Amino acid sequence: MTPLARALFTPRRIALVGASADPSRLTARAQIHLRRHGFDGTILPINPRATEILGEPAYPSLDDAPGPIDHAFILLGADRVEEAIAACARRRVPVATVLADGFAETGAAGAARQARLLAAARAGGVRLMGPNCIGMINVTARTALSVNAVLAMEPPLPVGRTAVISHSGSLIGAILSRGAARGLGYSVLAATGNEADLGAADLLALLAEDEATDVIALFLETIRDPGGLRAAAGRAFAAGKAVIAYKLGRSAAGAAMAVSHTGAIAGADAAVDALLAASGIARLDSFEGLIEAAPLFARARPLPSPRRAVAVVTTTGGGAALVVDRLGLDGIEAAEVRDMTLAGTEPDRIAAALEQAAADPRADAVVAVIGSSAQFRPEDSVAGVLRAAARLADKPLAAFLAPDAPESARRLAAAGIACFRTPEAAADALRARLAWRAPRPIAEAGEVSAARTALAAAAGPVLDEAEARAVLGALGVPIGTTVLVADAEQARRIVPRLGFPVALKAVSAALPHKTEAGAVALGLADAEALVAALSAMAARLAAIPLRGFLVAPMETGVGEALLGFRRDPQAGPVVVLGAGGVFAELMPPPAIAPAPLTRAEAAALVAAAPLAHLRGARGRARGDLAALAEAALAISRLAALDEVAEAEINPLLVRPEGGGVVALDALVVRRAASASEEGA
Numbered sequence: 120m121t122p123l124a125r126a127l128f129t130p131r132r133i134a135l136v137g138a139s140a141d142p143s144r145l146t147a148r149a150q151i152h153l154r155r156h157g158f159d160g161t162i163l164p165i166n167p168r169a170t171e172i173l174g175e176p177a178y179p180s181l182d183d184a185p186g187p188i189d190h191a192f193i194l195l196g197a198d199r200v201e202e203a204i205a206a207c208a209r210r211r212v213p214v215a216t217v218l219a220d221g222f223a224e225t226g227a228a229g230a231a232r233q234a235r236l237l238a239a240a241r242a243g244g245v246r247l248m249g250p251n252c253i254g255m256i257n258v259t260a261r262t263a264l265s266v267n268a269v270l271a272m273e274p275p276l277p278v279g280r281t282a283v284i285s286h287s288g289s290l291i292g293a294i295l296s297r298g299a300a301r302g303l304g305y306s307v308l309a310a311t312g313n314e315a316d317l318g319a320a321d322l323l324a325l326l327a328e329d330e331a332t333d334v335i336a337l338f339l340e341t342i343r344d345p346g347g348l349r350a351a352a353g354r355a356f357a358a359g360k361a362v363i364a365y366k367l368g369r370s371a372a373g374a375a376m377a378v379s380h381t382g383a384i385a386g387a388d389a390a391v392d393a394l395l396a397a398s399g400i401a402r403l404d405s406f407e408g409l410i411e412a413a414p415l416f417a418r419a420r421p422l423p424s425p426r427r428a429v430a431v432v433t434t435t436g437g438g439a440a441l442v443v444d445r446l447g448l449d450g451i452e453a454a455e456v457r458d459m460t461l462a463g464t465e466p467d468r469i470a471a472a473l474e475q476a477a478a479d480p481r482a483d484a485v486v487a488v489i490g491s492s493a494q495f496r497p498e499d500s501v502a503g504v505l506r507a508a509a510r511l512a513d514k515p516l517a518a519f520l521a522p523d524a525p526e527s528a529r530r531l532a533a534a535g536i537a538c539f540r541t542p543e544a545a546a547d548a549l550r551a552r553l554a555w556r557a558p559r560p561i562a563e564a565g566e567v568s569a570a571r572t573a574l575a576a577a578a579g580p581v582l583d584e585a586e587a588r589a590v591l592g593a594l595g596v597p598i599g600t601t602v603l604v605a606d607a608e609q610a611r612r613i614v615p616r617l618g619f620p621v622a623l624k625a626v627s628a629a630l631p632h633k634t635e636a637g638a639v640a641l642g643l644a645d646a647e648a649l650v651a652a653l654s655a656m657a658a659r660l661a662a663i664p665l666r667g668f669l670v671a672p673m674e675t676g677v678g679e680a681l682l683g684f685r686r687d688p689q690a691g692p693v694v695v696l697g698a699g700g701v702f703a704e705l706m707p708p709p710a711i712a713p714a715p716l717t718r719a720e721a722a723a724l725v726a727a728a729p730l731a732h733l734r735g736a737r738g739r740a741r742g743d744l745a746a747l748a749e750a751a752l753a754i755s756r757l758a759a760l761d762e763v764a765e766a767e768i769n770p771l772l773v774r775p776e777g778g779g780v781v782a783l784d785a786l787v788v789r790r791a792a793s794a795s796e797e798g799a
Contacts, residue, residue, distance in 0.1 A: 124325040126213040130189035131160040137194035138164035146194040152270040157261035181206040197221035208243020217250035252312030253288025267292040279304025281413040285338035302529030306331045320347030327355035333417045337364040345691035352398040353558040361416035365409040390690035393711040399558030401551040412548035415537035428454040430476035435490030438521035445546035454481035469503025484515040493524035519545045564715040564759030569593035581628040587785035595753035599781040601671040607650045626666045677742040678732040679770035692758035696728040699770035714755040721752040742773035764790035
């Protein structure tokens with residue numbers, strides 16, 4: 120364990136800055152909870168108006184407290200926190216948790232206050248948890264360093280091998296109490312608050328090394344450090360730990376408008392899905408699933424080739440139907456259903472049926488569904504499941520209890536068997552377990568200096584098509600042959616060398632979507648047609664500042680794709696691939712992958728994309744999918760250009776196999792500078 124991890128999770132000398140002698144006050148809770156739940160280290164209450172607090176010697180200031188301090192829990196109001204951090208710096212306190220709210224979560228003034236707080240902490244070498252952080256509970260080490268009201272529960276707290284990292288402080292209490300009711304225990308539960316300094320990714324990296332933890336569960340409201348999260352999840356997986364997550368934001372309500380089609384079709388949450396999958400993090404769709412799924416992932420590895428099918432052994436036909444129905448909604452089949460209703464509570468017969476079901480090569484996992492006996496005869500109803508579990512090392516085993524049967528649930532939990540109270544949570548957890556994959560290697564973007572030069576030569580937040588083509592071409596995207604002309608006369612002189620027919624497009628950063636604006640003319644058969652179309656287009660767009668007109672030979676191919684790049688605010692840089700053309704937003708959702716890509720990931724992205732029209736469907740020629748993958752690999756290198764917010768090629772024409780691909784349009788959008796960058 121690193122020094123930071125020790126100070127954060129297993130401190131032995133804790134200062135409570137702003138501790139209260141009144142047991143009814145929030146600021147007294149931390150001290151009460153620490154002693155109530157068995158902390159046997161040193162507590163240093165800091166309060167200038169007391170010499171003793173709740174039986175412990177108190178000190179007027181941190182400067183007056185004796186000896187080293189591992190961790191300071193700052194219980195003061197927001198206006199006094201900076202002063203306390205300065206004192207922590209003087210005393211060389213490695214970690215401080217800040218309880219107070221009134222920081223970035225409240226708006227611009229609070230964000231400025233939080234920035235000052237972080238600057239003071241960094242200047243003094245103090246790592247921050249919070250602000251707006253309710254604290255941390257290390258159940259294994261009996262260190263309940265939190266003001267969470269759940270700690271009023273009777274000790275001892277339930278010990279287990281699941282750690283929880285949560286953006287919500289109150290929900291670590293909800294998880295602890297709900298888990299305890301199911302017989303589930305925890306190693307560490309930590310809230311991150313505003314994540315001014317230490318965040319979920321940092322805590323995940325630290326807990327990856329915790330020998331008392333097998334599974335790390337994340338409750339995420341947002342993702343502030345996608346690269347850090349991915350790297351930390353990789354460390355956890357390498358250490359034999361599974362990471363599971365429940366992430367808010369499945370709906371499109373919070374999706375921001377984007378300049379490109381790419382931003383619109385990628386979806387509010389699809390990029391986060393892609394990030395979590397690439398990170399080896401199993402995503403749950405329900406809060407109940409997050410709590411109950413942990414045993415299904417403990418000391419486990421992803422299935423090598425899941426068939427997306429389960430075997431069900433049940434003592435209640437209706438209960439089995441509930442689970443099978445929900446699994447079907449997630450595309451998971453029931454390889455077989457063994458109805459053992461008449462076997463009731465005969466453990467040997469239930470165990471034998473479970474073992475036979477596990478031997479079915481069609482099934483990835485086994486589900487035991489238990490009826491009313493689970494409520495009234497818990498020792499008998501789960502005995503068969505417990506016996507079989509010891510012999511089912513190769514396949515995941517889960518149980519669904521149809522009645523409310525807390526004693527049966529506790530018996531199963533004690534044996535490390537995932538037990539579910541609802542068919543929805545059972546199906547959710549099984550879906551996540553079967554979809555779980557190992558983390559993908561984090562690729563390097565490669566050489567991008569030529570693209571950086573082309574980007575620097577462009578002006579404005581949105582590049583015009585000629586500028587965008589220069590950037591994408593420098594990355595290795597096939598951009599074809601084009602000629603930029605200023606007017607009809609120049610077009611008449613220069614363009615015939617391209618050969619006819621040609622396409623004509625107006626070039627302006629104000630025209631990211633040209634078709635809708637009447638800025639595209641196709642199939643121009645000769646010079647006269649070109650000149651006439653250009654003159655008409657210039658007149659039609661007279662109110663728009665134009666750089667010129669782009670002329671390119673007409674191209675033919677098997678079909679069109681949309682290939683895009685987006686710097687997602689939560690998931691970070693991603694590549695998007697889907698059906699192209701003017702109706703891209705009406706087509707099935709695209710495939711998405713974190714950028715940059717490896718060559719293998721680019722091929723997998725093409726395989727996952729909704730591109731039936733390029734795969735030889737209905738007698739059509741098959742497109743050059745290998746060249747499409749190379750184009751995806753090339754555009755993914757934009758991840759190394761922090762200045763780029765999004766880019767898009769729509770359409771990207773895919774020629775027949777061996778013929779390659781060519782960009783028929785191009786868009787690049789610069790990222791808006793942050794306030795800190797503007798002031799730099």
